[in-house]
Amino acid sequence: MTLDDACWFGTGHSTLTDPAAAGAQAAQAAIAGRAPVVVFVFCSVGHHVPEMLDAVRERVAADTVIVGCTTSGQIATDEESRDGVAITAWGGPGLAVRTHVTRDASTGLREAGAQAASCLAGLDSEHRALLMLCDGLTGSQHEIIRGAYSVAGAAVPLVGGCAGDHLTYVRTYQFHGGRDGVEILSDAVIGVGVGSDAPLGVGIAHGWRKDGAAMIVTSSREGRIYELDGRPALDVLLERLGLDESLVDDEEAFRDAAFLHPLGLSRRSGEDIRVIHAGDRSDRSLICLADVPQGALAWMMVSDQDALVEGSNEACVQALDGLGGREALGVLVFDCAARRITLGEGGLDREIAGMTKTLNGAPYGGFYTNGEIARTRGALGMHHFTMVTLALGRS
Known part of the structure; x- marks a missing residue:
């Protein structure tokens, strides 16, 4: 050849x-x-x-x-x-x-x-x-x-x-x-x-691993999560990460913090990752770019450079x-x-x-x-x- x-x-x-x-x-x-x-x-x-x-x-x-x-x-x-x-x-x-x-x-x-x-x-x-x-x-x-x-x-x-x-x-x-x-x-x-x-x-x-207790997505539509474990999703995230509510108003700072702790959805082949891009204070929801099915089992995820x-x-x-x-x-x-x-x-x-x-x-x-x-x-x-x-x- x-x-x-x-x-x-x-x-x-x-x-x-x-x-x-x-x-x-x-x-x-x-x-x-x-x-x-x-x-x-x-x-x-x-x-x-x-x-x-x-x-x-x-x-x-x-x-x-x-x-x-x-x-x-x-x-x-x-x-x-x-x-x-x-x-x-x-x-x-x-x-x-x-x-x-x-x-x-x-x-x-x-x-x-x-x-x-x-x-x-x-x-x-x-x-x-x-x-x-x-x-x-x-x-x-x-x-x-x-x-x-x-x-x-x-x-x-x-x-x-x-x-x-x-x-x-x-x-x-x-x-x-x-x-x-x-x-x-x-x-x-x-x-x-x-x-x-x-x-x-x-x-x-992806290189991410579970962090903390599992949660149930109790209310969601498409890429917006309204409730985790029956509570407002934004409240759960802020508590889990120890973040102040004021961070939500700074889009870049909120994104930088959330990027370090994406959401992992339970799948038969492992965790499927969803990036949290923003929080909405009006309805206490979290915004992702892809679907987060209602009823899904989810975890906060962490990783490191290695x-x-x-x-x-x-x-x-x-x-x-x-x-x-x-x-x-x-x-x-x-x-x-x-x-x-x-x-x-x-x-x-x-x-x-x-x-x-x-x-x-x-x-x-x-x-x-x-x-x-x-x-x-x-x-x-x-x-x-x-x-x-x-x-x-x-x-």
């Missing part, structure tokens, strides 16, 4: 302040003159302009698919950044992608997920996965996953992440197109059907284990923006170094998300404070 006949996986990264220059630098490193099947473009808000995407389009093949979104930070092999552009590209025989974009997703989230999953139709590769990139501000993100699962079924793993804007919760953007043009969208769900002749592996891990880094490594190990002994061609990474904040600068360096070591030289790229998507056996699909990985096996 010649080099031109081999499958490949490339990553590139740039923190240049000029978006066009950053896009060109990252694309050149990732593509390196090859003909990609798909190019993933992940960038901070401010770099999401047509000029950046034009620089990427100039370097792809006529039939290359370009997809991506804005982030709360970028990841590329050996690097991470708050502001910039990260690009991951795949190519070669045995790799195939099909896409579908659902616009105005918030008008019907479950239907949006089902429509996005229609990209799997006609994808007859031996190994398949449904990768999803969603607007991170639609609310009730779990409904998108339920819709996608209704089409994909149990045999096709779901992976992906929700677009970010550095946790400002103002607006996120999604990208879709090719060499002839790339749309910049909001309120969209992009489905990417991934097909490969070699195995695909998925990893899901455990969070180990969670990242575990997600990589799980993805590699799914390759059936084959080497990894490369790995896509979807890491929670709240984990990024909690890890801090030194922890981020440790996370990246650990992933590089665990993946044994395989390239990797991705972004920090407003929600992580992973559904395999035993997983419900929508996650927070979690790292999700998708490994492509080498043919």
